[in-house]
Amino acid sequence: MNRFMTGLRQIGQYPSAMAGILVILFLVGLSLYAVFAIPYRQALDLWRGGEIWQDHPRNAAPAWVNWFRLNNLPSTIIVEKSSADVESENFQGWSRVRIPLEFSYTYDEFPSEMNLFLKSRFQDKGPFIRLFWETPDGREILLGGHRPRLSHRVALSQDRNLERRLDAPPHMALLSLPDDIDKRKVLKGDYRLVIDAVFFEEESSLETKFISYGRVHGPAGTDHQRRDIMVALLWGTPIALAFGLLAAVGTTITTLIIAATGVWFGNWIDAAIQRITEVNMILPMLPILVMVGALYSRSIWVMLGVVVLLGIFSAGIKMYRAMLLPIRESPYIEAARAYGAGHSRIILRYMIPRVLPVLIPGFVTLIPTFVFLEASLAVLGLGDPVLPTWGKVLHDAQGESALYNGYYYWVISPAFMLMLTGLGFAMLGFALDRIFNPRLRSI
Amino acid sequence: MTGDNEIVVSVRDLHTWFELRRWGIVRVGNVRAVDGISFDLKRGESVAFVGESGCGKSTLARTLLGLHIPTSGKVFFEGINMQELDRKGLLDYRARVGFVQQDPYGALPPFMDVRRILREPLIIHGVGDRKEQESRIRESMEDVRLSPPEEFLHKFPHMLSGGQQQRVVIARALMLKPSMIIADEPVSMLDASVRVEILNLLRNIQKTRQLTLAFITHDLSTVRYFAERVFVMYAGRIVEKSTVDNLLEHPAHPYTRALLDALPDPDPENAARMRELPSGEPPSLIDPPSGCRFHPRCPHAIKGLCEVDIPPDFEPGEGHTAACWLHRQ
CATH class of the missing domain: 2.60.120 (Jelly Rolls)
Structure with missing residues (x-):
């Protein structure tokens, strides 16, 4: 892991990476605050709406609009x-x-x-x-x-x-x-x-x-059900990060292990994995998720499971395979075989660590794509029925024609959180890409 | 040569062929990388396998290591038939045979430090606890003169010089206290300045530990100092077996003579002399020549014999065999 550690030490040289880390730390801090300030049960009760919110104005703008x-x-x-x-x-x-x-x-x-x-x-x-x-x-x-x-x-x-x-x-x-x-x-x-x-x-x-x-309320305003949008902005953070991270980890690790297994054993195992991948690659992800949401369950964890399942045999397998094929022939793998390393040890300890540093930037930039996917599902009305998420705020805003009615804050604040997440991970990911793939550096 | 004459490895009529397939199913032929090889190696003896690129030396080494499955023939190691080993037996076998490769940098996992690299074989074979593993690591590092060990334990392969890398490779091969070391061109990738050092190190370890050393090389000039016997390979077969001195003085097979002639010799007269070298390419291993495989390139080929019948091993002298019809009396 030396390449990994020396790579991490170089991060300080990239201001964008530091900015990205700060953004990610901010989001993590916000998640921790949300989880401790509003316990999970309470957050669900709040987001269900009703009596709890009768003291709150309907469709109030955030307090900061008064500054302008x-x-x-x-x-x-x-x-x-x-x-x-x-x-x-x-x-x-x-x-x-x-x-x-x-x-x-x-x-x-x-x-x-x-x-x-x-x-x-x-x-x-x-x-x-x-x-x-x-x-x-x-x-x-x-x-x-x-x-x-x-x-x-x-x-x-x-x-x-x-x-x-x-x-x-x-x-x-x-x-x-x-x-x-x-x-x-x-x-x-x-x-x-x-x-x-x-x-x-x-x-x-x-x-x-x-x-x-009033016509202003709190830092984020309220929606048509008098709910404080801040609840969703706060609780949306841990949910988005957890979804993005779990989906990225789940797909990357399984894909990597399957690709390495195929490369190592070769023959019909490799061929089978390649054919399954090719079939899976032409399966459209979004319609399948819409079907699962419409016919089975809209729980965010079910969606996560389906996303990971569909992501296992994704195009990544082709890329990892291309990276692992020359490694399979490396003398150090042959040496490991000669001193008795078994198949699983070679795959997990000798092949995968070799490509891991190169994959880390891609992994970091993969996280926000899953955050966006989750938000897209929510906007399409396939969001988790009980959890307050950024995507559901956008869904409500769309349902109530927020932009037509001039409730810009209703769209801008969740969109800002999504963009901030994307930006933070992208800035870190691109800097890591330059560190681990030095060919990308400008001369 | 020290020690008794106990036979460690005994190879009988070994064939390692690779199937060639078209579209993954249709068999179109075999690459006969190793095609009928027999020999015995004794304990504490160093034997050089010499031959040009693509003659099957490395395939032979990998077959002996159990990395390739032989197509036919038998390999006995300390009296046990290798093909009959189960998983556990094969694991034990692998502890008994060490492997030193050509490219020391490639042979070391770049993401492990020296301590980890040397511990891996111990972990796989479940040798000792952490403390015992640590002391064995230090011991074998001292053996290959990587001292003091503290200076190297935390280093990664790319922080070491080529010679140091090869010492780590040798140390790793010795971790499990093997009785045989297979060294596949152990110095061909190293700087000329460290070659002798590494070869001397291997030779010393081999002598002090009474190891059998199978030393694969294409460089006949080093063989004299590091081996007792030489096996000359050509196109998947051993064409000549002899003691080093005998071979260098009286090469029996035309191919061996050609190899010896090709050695650089620092004699000013050479500048004016053209050498007689066999013309042509090494033969295809998919479709090897009939009879003696060297006959298309051989200056002494006997018409009607060499291209028809495969020559058996003749004995031109004591402990000296050559697969050549020239020695048929």
Whole structure:
């Protein structure tokens, strides 16, 4: 392995290789962070979506888009009962509670949505509530009355009656002066949402949570299911690296061993391996994977298995065979036979180590091709049904016409991760290629 | 010559042919690389096999090593028929025979260091534990004068000179304490300056360990110093067997004479003299000439005899045989 070690020592001379290593280390670090920060089970639960995400805005851009804008896009504001002054009056058999939810709105743009979540406890007769909206300029707007169920959502921004009454989408109209609504100008200041509740039972109670959904969220934004895309970006990293590495290792090692076995034994074994390879080479990989995904399973591990199986008898066998044929005739192999080395020892310890250094660059550049393959499958809708991956983010983005709707971040961030992976491994691989195949060096 | 006359290797009518096939199935003929060879080698004796390129010397060596399977004939090693050996027996046999090759750099795996190269035979034959292997490695490195061993143990073949590489090859051949060494042109790839050194080393080891040395060469000039007997090979057969001195003084076979004539001789008179050398090419081993294989090139060929009948071994002198009709009395 001396050639290997001296080769590795030369890496320092190639800035591109160092950059590639840094990128790979960054990706590995990100993977470790993802795995420790969001345990696997939790990541799956998060990506399944639903209730967990009700506090998150839909289709929000990443927070960093504000750096490039004059008008700041709003973040999400959450106001809960606990932080408000509650006034209550008790009467015989019933009580009246006034819950003011206060917040100050200082953004230049309107929020994307406004929701009020109510959780009430009662036996037979639920409470009755009326909602009032108080603006900084002293207006009071009645938003309507509700009889909340045990868990109730008041979708203020989708209230058709209110919209008709205010002559504009409520989440806009409520946050501006009536005259400014056409100019889409926000009235900044302190707002109050007053919940006037009447309880008809002594034990009744009410939990309230008002959310003004922002239009930016976190470092990566959210998707159409309110999921934080960051979860997929983070967890996509270990999955992509694991898939790429396992597929590359699996195909390279098996291919190498099979090629070496064919070369060593020659005769009909070699002929059989060559014929199988030729048949396998004309089998189209993607349609087979689509068929497996459609008819059998879309699990990423099944896909990995199929990719490795189809990769065993790949064109690499032809290349390895060409490299190994002269090695088979080397005097040192003959010497090894003369002192008693068996077939498997010669193949594994005498033939393969000889070509290994030359194969390492190819191996490194092979990793991202499998990462891309996995992403392509996901984009085609054959991604693992439960795992959050980069490809699935792209698939969702395509399904929701992200580019048409202007959600560029939704496509750019996973694409950036894929490109970064490709770039990192390619830079390292090409530098290794120059080190181990000195003929490629420029004069 | 020291030691008793115990026979180590006995070869009887050995043929090693390679099948020629067209399209992988149709047999179109055989390459008769080794075609009817018989000889005995005694313990502690050094024998040179001499002949031009393509005469079957190397095939003979590889057949003796068990790398080629003989087509017919028998090889007895220390009384055991080699063809009847099972896997285990063949492994033991391989420990008893060492192999020194022509190209020392090619003979060493470039990705192993010297320690690993020398340990490999021990690992394969399960000899000793790590400590014992280490001491045997050092011992045999001292034997081939690679000392101090520490200086070489971690080196890879490309860091060694040609002579040092060949010493490692010899050390490896000695690792399993063989009783016979087959050296296939051990110095032809080395610089002239280290040839004698390596040959002396081989000769000393052979003498001190009472090894049988089969020394394959095309260079008759070194034979005198490193072998007791010489077998001259031509086109897959041994044409003459003799002791070195006898052969050099009284070559019996016309081919041997031609070989001796071809030796460079630092005599100023040679500049003016044209040498008589046999014309023509070495014969095809696929379709060898009938009768004596040398007859198309032989200046003394007897019409009606040499091209018809294969000459048996005649004895022109004590311990001297020649397969030539000229000695038929």
